[in-house]
Amino acid sequence: MNMSLRRLMTIVKKEFIHIKRDKASLGMAIMMPIVFIMLFGYAVNTDVENIKIAVMDTDHTVQSRELVSKFKNSDYFCPDVYVKSTKELEKLIDNGDVKAGIIIPSGFSKKIKTGKNPQMQLIIDGTDPTIARTALQNGMMLTEMYSVKIQEKELIKKGLNNNKSKNIDVRTRVWYNPNLESTKFTIPGLIGLIMQNITVMLTAFSLVREKENGTLELLIVTPIKSAELILGKMIPYIFIGSIDFLIALFFGSYLFQVPIEGSLFLLIVLGFGFVICSLAIGMLISTIAQNQAQAMQMTIFFILPSVLLSGFIFPMEAMPKLIQSAGYFIPLTYFLKILRGIILKGIGLNYLWKEVIILFNFGMILLIFASIRFKKKLD
Amino acid sequence: MNGEVAIITENITKKFGEFTAVDKLNIKIPKGSIYGLLGPNGAGKSTAIRMFCGVLTPTEGKGEVFGLDVYKDAEKIKQNIGYMSQKFSLYEDLTVIENLNFYADIYSIPKKVKNERIEDIINMAGLNGREKNITKTLSGGWKQRLALGCCLMHKPRLLILDEPTAAVDPVSRRIFWQIIYKLAKQGITILVTTHYMDEAESCDEVAFIFGGKIIGKGNPKKIIEEKNAKNLEDVFIKYVEEQTGEKVQSSFDKIKFIQS
Ligand SMILES: Nc1ncnc2c1ncn2[C@@H]1O[C@H](COP(=O)(O)OP(=O)(O)OP(=O)(O)O)[C@@H](O)[C@H]1O
Numbered sequence: 001m002n003m004s005l006r007r008l009m010t011i012v013k014k015e016f017i018h019i020k021r022d023k024a025s026l027g028m029a030i031m032m033p034i035v036f037i038m039l040f041g042y043a044v045n046t047d048v049e050n051i052k053i054a055v056m057d058t059d060h061t062v063q064s065r066e067l068v069s070k071f072k073n074s075d076y077f078c079p080d081v082y083v084k085s086t087k088e089l090e091k092l093i094d095n096g097d098v099k100a101g102i103i104i105p106s107g108f109s110k111k112i113k114t115g116k117n118p119q120m121q122l123i124i125d126g127t128d129p130t131i132a133r134t135a136l137q138n139g140m141m142l143t144e145m146y147s148v149k150i151q152e153k154e155l156i157k158k159g160l161n162n163n164k165s166k167n168i169d170v171r172t173r174v175w176y177n178p179n180l181e182s183t184k185f186t187i188p189g190l191i192g193l194i195m196q197n198i199t200v201m202l203t204a205f206s207l208v209r210e211k212e213n214g215t216l217e218l219l220i221v222t223p224i225k226s227a228e229l230i231l232g233k234m235i236p237y238i239f240i241g242s243i244d245f246l247i248a249l250f251f252g253s254y255l256f257q258v259p260i261e262g263s264l265f266l267l268i269v270l271g272f273g274f275v276i277c278s279l280a281i282g283m284l285i286s287t288i289a290q291n292q293a294q295a296m297q298m299t300i301f302f303i304l305p306s307v308l309l310s311g312f313i314f315p316m317e318a319m320p321k322l323i324q325s326a327g328y329f330i331p332l333t334y335f336l337k338i339l340r341g342i343i344l345k346g347i348g349l350n351y352l353w354k355e356v357i358i359l360f361n362f363g364m365i366l367l368i369f370a371s372i373r374f375k376k377k378l379d
Numbered sequence: 380m381n382g383e384v385a386i387i388t389e390n391i392t393k394k395f396g397e398f399t400a401v402d403k404l405n406i407k408i409p410k411g412s413i414y415g416l417l418g419p420n421g422a423g424k425s426t427a428i429r430m431f432c433g434v435l436t437p438t439e440g441k442g443e444v445f446g447l448d449v450y451k452d453a454e455k456i457k458q459n460i461g462y463m464s465q466k467f468s469l470y471e472d473l474t475v476i477e478n479l480n481f482y483a484d485i486y487s488i489p490k491k492v493k494n495e496r497i498e499d500i501i502n503m504a505g506l507n508g509r510e511k512n513i514t515k516t517l518s519g520g521w522k523q524r525l526a527l528g529c530c531l532m533h534k535p536r537l538l539i540l541d542e543p544t545a546a547v548d549p550v551s552r553r554i555f556w557q558i559i560y561k562l563a564k565q566g567i568t569i570l571v572t573t574h575y576m577d578e579a580e581s582c583d584e585v586a587f588i589f590g591g592k593i594i595g596k597g598n599p600k601k602i603i604e605e606k607n608a609k610n611l612e613d614v615f616i617k618y619v620e621e622q623t624g625e626k627v628q629s630s631f632d633k634i635k636f637i638q639s
């Protein structure tokens with residue numbers, strides 16, 4: 001197979017002219033990473049704050065008010081609604097006006113003072129598990145901390161200070177993202193996902209469009225080789241895809257304050273490789289689809305599962321083995337590891353070489369496959 | 380098979396699934412002739428042509444273009460033919476000159492002769508001064524002459540034109556055919572499909588296709604004599620009536636709701 005540089009460059013030039021003349025599509029391709037990063041970056045946020053809760057305080061003591069203020073001072077709760085009965089509380093939760101409620105029964109402070117276990121009730125609307133989990137964990141923690149503090153105070157009053165209980169002192173330390181902010185985890189993944197979706201779409205239509213316009217029939221009767229056509233059509237989009245990657249990277253890391261811990265250069269080089277990989281997927285779709293509607297369907301059929309299978313939202317470790325292994329056939333899976341590795345952990349090639357090799361092979365195989373699949377025939 | 384033929388086929392057949400679009404076609408097109416392929420819509424003209432061009436692979440039968448096999452040597456055949464498809468298929472968002480440059484470069488026309496050839500084509504098509512126009516904005520006649528020019532770029536020995544004059548006015552049609560005659564005089568073989576019988580009458584030879592089969596062929600004048608017809612249009616209609624066993628007439632009488 002002897003490729004002709006002249007024919008290849010002719011295709012490249014022609015594609016650039018198409019792109020230049022179709023200003024709307026070009027604008028879309030440039031705007032998409034910005035809009036998507038902002039939209040998804042702000043929307044995909046699993047850090048729940050300011051959960052609205054209702055308070056039913058039947059104790060009316062200093063202690064009960066202190067407990068409520070503990071809730072208020074934490075960032076997680078917003079105890080602004082006061083109710084008088086459980087009926088009222090029920091109604092608020094049913095309406096969805098509040099997501100949780102605390103009931104402090106009368107006798108709460110008395111029990112604290114006498115050293116008995118004080119009781120209170122935390123009612124949580126479990127429809128949204130993320131909110132419910134946050135409310136449960138933090139509500140429990142707050143009350144526990146409070147009761148321990150009170151009891152200590154009482155003990156000190158009684159002069160029993162010196163027999164401090166010898167509990168095991170566990171010190172946990174979270175690395176890379178010490179505050180467990182979900183944006184830190186989401187943004188690198190989002191950059192990868194957005195890049196994949198944009199680039200696959202860039203090329204998915206390139207060949208079918210010519211098929212529909214009839215221009216492919218004329219190309220078929222020329223001496224063009226399939227590899228020249230496939231590569232020539234991809235090269236302009238490699239440029240656009242790389243620009244998109246830089247835009248996504250800049251906006252993602254700047255707007256959401258996710259600093260890049262590792263080598264920016266390495267990240268850009270590997271991003272470039274990933275762009276080629278996804279463009280090749282789009283190209284493959286374009287060789288299979290008969291018309292643009294089919295190309296669109298296939299693109300969606302690929303994009304939607306890749307959101308889940310790549311480990312973008314849910315960790316792959318939590319998936320059944322079969323589904324996990326499906327994820328290994330998606331280049332995004334490896335690119336996400338690279339993105340999170342370089343951006344969050346600051347690791348380099350010495351840790352990521354496996355992903356890089358797999359990604360490289362993916363790109364080559366997809367390109368060769370697309371070239372072979374594309375026959376210079378209409379049947 | 381023969382040194383004097385441009386295209387020769389033996390029972391060449393194309394099926395799309397169960398449907399047979401071209402059925403055991405035998406055709407022989409002498410070099411240097413203008414050969415017309417006639418037949419109603421859906422007869423299989425375009426499908427036959429696409430097999431000669433190497434765009435479609437035949438299902439069965441044999442076919443040679445300039446002695447090259449349509450199965451094995453499709454790529455070599457492509458270097459010898461210029462093909463204008465039924466649908467206008469130049470890049471509409473490219474300018475005239477960009478389209479010409481594109482084809483010149485795809486065919487690897489040597490840089491030395493490239494500009495000269497492009498200039499010739501522009502003159503031939505009467506596109507002087509319109510080089511920078513976006514192709515989409517050209518009128519039908521110009522578009523079609525530009526398309527013809529593009530497929531002449533690599534000096535093909537055989538020109539295959541699928542309904543080249545379907546969408547142009549009578550003046551452009553006349554100009555187009557004058558070009559065709561000149562090309563034929565230079566020894567280029569021309570295979571053309573058309574629904575215009577005046578065009579068909581000026582072919583050296585024609586073949587009628589119906590339902591994928593050839594139902595008659597020969598020199599137009601001779602066919603008219605044989606069929607005892609006024610002109611080729613009459614022949615065409617007679618053929619169709621023979622094949623369908625029905626008089627060609629409108630089924631207007633059947634639309635009762637308009638007449639009542
Ligand atoms: N790719 C295809 N798949 C299935 N059927 C096809 C395909 N291409 C053509 N056909 C069918 O084959 C038959 C012949 O089509 P063809 O285009 O060759 O006719 P034609 O003689 O060129 O007609 P027209 O004068 O309308 O151009 C038609 O019935 C058409 O529907």
Ligand SMILES: [Mg+2]
Binds near residue numbers: 424425426541
């Ligand atoms: Mg046709």
